[in-house]
Amino acid sequence: MSMDREHSAAETGRRVLAFLPLTVAAALAIVLAWGLTQDPGSLPSALIGKVVPDFDLPPVQGRSLGLSSDDLKGEVSLVNVFASWCVACREEHPLFMKLAAQGTVPLHGLNYKDQPDDAAQWLDNLGDPYTRTGADISGHVAIDWGVYGVPETFVVDGDGLIAYKHIGPVNEEVLAETILPLVESLRQRTADREMREAGP
Known part of the structure; x- marks a missing residue:
């Protein structure tokens, strides 16, 4: 057995x-x-819901306003990580020029690992849609943001919290169906909170 x-x-x-x-x-x-x-463009980020990393970048050559973490508090804004050597950045750039002309939401640029002359020339030739543009020549700030490559675009709420991350070029569909509705939702949430805090 x-x-x-x-x-x-x-x-x-x-x-x-x-x-x-x-x-x-x-x-x-x-x-x-x-x-x-x-969707490869909306990969999760460990920073969603967290305060933007602390940083202070000088402006891109020829620009007067750099970019710091303090600049990302007080209103909902977008941060676009770009570089002159990035082909996909060139693809999304006309859309950002259009967005800047509409004045819908502040758009800030984080110039990633670029030569100062190249970044300035790129913005001079293609147009500068950015309210502020920080030169991250070493790439350390982008690494702190969890950037995998360029372009990447972040939505930051009025408290300086990262609300959304898009990897790759932003197109009309992503802007209209994801980013701008989120911007509006975050603005409404802030307005509702301020109304509650103000009381009756």
Whole structure:
């Protein structure tokens, strides 16, 4: 009897081992399939809901206003991480020029790992949509923001909290359906809070 049990247990163990690779492969396929359905432009960031990192950047050459964490408090704003060498940044730039002309929301630029002359020339040639533009020549500030590459665009609420991060070039659809509605929602939330704090 014990020989039969040992043989049966050994047979069961072999069957489990035989199906293990198939089970692992199926689980991996499910995870990969799920990943393909996700929007790569809105990857989660560990900084969502957190205060922007403390920083103080000088202006891009030829500009008078740099960018600091203090500049991102008091009103909802966008921060666009860009570089003159970034092809995708050139793709989204006309949309940001249009947004700046409309005056819908303050747009600040964080110039990432650029040569001072190149950044200035890029803004001179293509137009400067930014209210303030900080020169992050070393790239340390962008790293503190969790930047993976350029372009990346952040929505920052009036308290200086990061509310949203978009990876890659912003297009009309992302701006109209995600970013601007969020800006409006954050503004409304601030107004509601201020009204409650003011009392009757």
